[in-house]
Amino acid sequence: MRALLSPLTRAVTYTRWLHLILGGTAAVICGMVFPGLDYLWELQTLWALAVPVPLAFLAAMVPGMRLAEGLQARLMLLPGPHARHPGGGGAAISAAPSSSWQDRWRTAGWLVVRIEAGACVMTLSIVLPSLSLSLLNAALGGGRDLGSAVPVTGDHWWYAPLAVLPLAVLAALVVGAGAGLTTAARHLLGPSAAERLAELEERNERLLERGRLARELHDSIGHALTAAVVQSGAARASGSPEFTGRALVAIEETARDALEDLERVLRLLREGTPGPGSRPGLADTGRLLDSARAAGATVRPEVTADLAALPGPVSREGYRIVQEALTNVLRHAGPVAVSLRITARDGALELDIRNALPCPAAPSGVPGSGLRGIRERAALLGGEAESGPWGDRWRVYARLPLGVAAADARAAARAEAGG
Structure with a gap:
C-alpha cells in the first residue's frame, strides 16, 4: 500500500500534472468552443485535438521553442537543483535552441505529444471528480442538481463507495501520464548526437x-x-x-x-x-x-x-x-x-x-x-x-x-x- 501511495506524496507528481494541463489547454479550449462540454463524448470533439497540431509544427520550426520547452520540462518533469541550470552537464533533457532539422522535428513531435496527452488528462481531471460528486449526490438521494458533466441516474446507497473509484483512477492516471510524459521528453527533448x-x-x-x-x-x-x-x-x-x-x-x-x-x-x-x-x-x-x-x-x-x-x-x-x-x-x-x-x-x-x-x-x-x-x-x-x-x-x-x-x-x- 505504501508503494502505491508514495507517488502521491512527491511534489514531482503534481508538477507533472500541472505540466500536462498547461499543454492541453489549447485543445480543451477548442473543444469548449465547439461542440462544447455538453457533447464531450461526441466524435466531433476529436477535431479539437487536431486543430493545434499544425500550429505545433509551425512553432517547432522556431529554434527557441526547443529551449523554452526544454527549460519547462526540466523544471516541471525533473524538479531538482540541476533543473535551474540550463547548461548543466549530464541532464536527460536538453535546454538549447534547435541547431538542426532533426531537432526541429523532434520538438514538433514533443509538442504534439504534450498537447494530445495534456488534453486527455485535463478533460479527465474534470470528468472524473465530477463523476465522484454525481455518485455521492445519487447515494444521498439525488436531491441537488450539481450540473455535472457526467450525470448519474438512480439513488442507490452503494453509489457512495463507488465514488472513490473515479478518484483512484484519476490518481493512477496522473502518476502514469506524468511518468510517460517524462519518458517522452527524454527521447524527444534529449541531447542530440552533436550535443x-x-x-x-x-x-x-x-x-x-x-x-x-x-x-x-x-x-x-x-x-x-x-x-x-x-x-x-x-x-x-x-x-x-x-x-x-x-x-x-x-x-x-x-x-x-x-x-x-x-x-x-x-x-x-x-x-x-x-x-x-x-x-x-x-x-x-x-x-x-x-x-x-x-x-x-x-x-x-x-x-x-x-x-x-x-x-x-x-x-x-x-x-x-x-x-x-x-x-x-x-x-x-x-x-x-x-x-x-x-x-x-x-x-x-x-x-x-x-x-x-x-x-x-x-x-x-x-x-x-x-x-x-x-x-x-x-x-x-x-x-x-x-x-x-x-x-x-x-x-x-x-x-x-x-x-x-x-x-x-x-x-x-x-x-x-x-x-
Whole structure:
C-alpha cells in the first residue's frame, strides 16, 4: 500500500500534472468552443485535438521553442537543483535552441505529444471528480442538481463507495501520464548526437584542466620544497651566519611565490575561472635563478630572446619547463654549475638547460621525475623536448614554436584556455 501511495506524496507528481494541463489547454479550449462540454463524448470533439497540431509544427520550426520547452520540462518533469541550470552537464533533457532539422522535428513531435496527452488528462481531471460528486449526490438521494458533466441516474446507497473509484483512477492516471510524459521528453527533448559529443569534449577538457592544475602544483610546490631543503642543508653545513641569512631570505621568497601559486590554483578550483595573466612567464625567470643560486648552485644565464614579446602560452609553459629543469638539478645533482640559454630562432623558442653531474657514472645525478611533464608541456604547443647525458653534463632541451600555423594556433589557444 505504501508503494502505491508514495507517488502521491512527491511534489514531482503534481508538477507533472500541472505540466500536462498547461499543454492541453489549447485543445480543451477548442473543444469548449465547439461542440462544447455538453457533447464531450461526441466524435466531433476529436477535431479539437487536431486543430493545434499544425500550429505545433509551425512553432517547432522556431529554434527557441526547443529551449523554452526544454527549460519547462526540466523544471516541471525533473524538479531538482540541476533543473535551474540550463547548461548543466549530464541532464536527460536538453535546454538549447534547435541547431538542426532533426531537432526541429523532434520538438514538433514533443509538442504534439504534450498537447494530445495534456488534453486527455485535463478533460479527465474534470470528468472524473465530477463523476465522484454525481455518485455521492445519487447515494444521498439525488436531491441537488450539481450540473455535472457526467450525470448519474438512480439513488442507490452503494453509489457512495463507488465514488472513490473515479478518484483512484484519476490518481493512477496522473502518476502514469506524468511518468510517460517524462519518458517522452527524454527521447524527444534529449541531447542530440552533436550535443552529446560537445558534452564529452567539455568533460575531457575538464579532465585535462585537472591534470594541468596537478602539474602546476607539482612544479611550483615541488620547486619550493626542493629549494628550501637544499638551502637549509647548505646553510647548516656552511656555518656562516652571512650565508645562513641569505639562505633564509631565499627560502622566504621561494615559499611566498609557492603560496601565491597555491592560492591561484585553489581560486581556479573554487571559481572555475582561469586567469592566465596571473601565471608567471619567462620574464619572471630571475626569481628561479635567484632561488637556485641561494641554494648554492652556480647559474649562468644567456638570454637573447625578447621575453616580453613572447606569446603568453609559450612564455608561461617555458617558465614551467625552466622551473622543472632547475628543480630536478637541485633535487638530483645538488648545488652544481648550471647553464641556461634562452634563444629565439627559426620561428621557435629554444630552452637549453645543462648542469654538471656530481659523478659521471652516478645514476642518482640523472633527473627524471618531471621529464614527462616537460615533454607534455612542449607537445601542448606543438613543440618537442628531450633530455639526457651530454658529455659530462645533463641536458634538458625544449623547442617551442612561435609561428601562427593553424595547428600551432589551436595548441596555443588550448594552452591559453587551460589557464
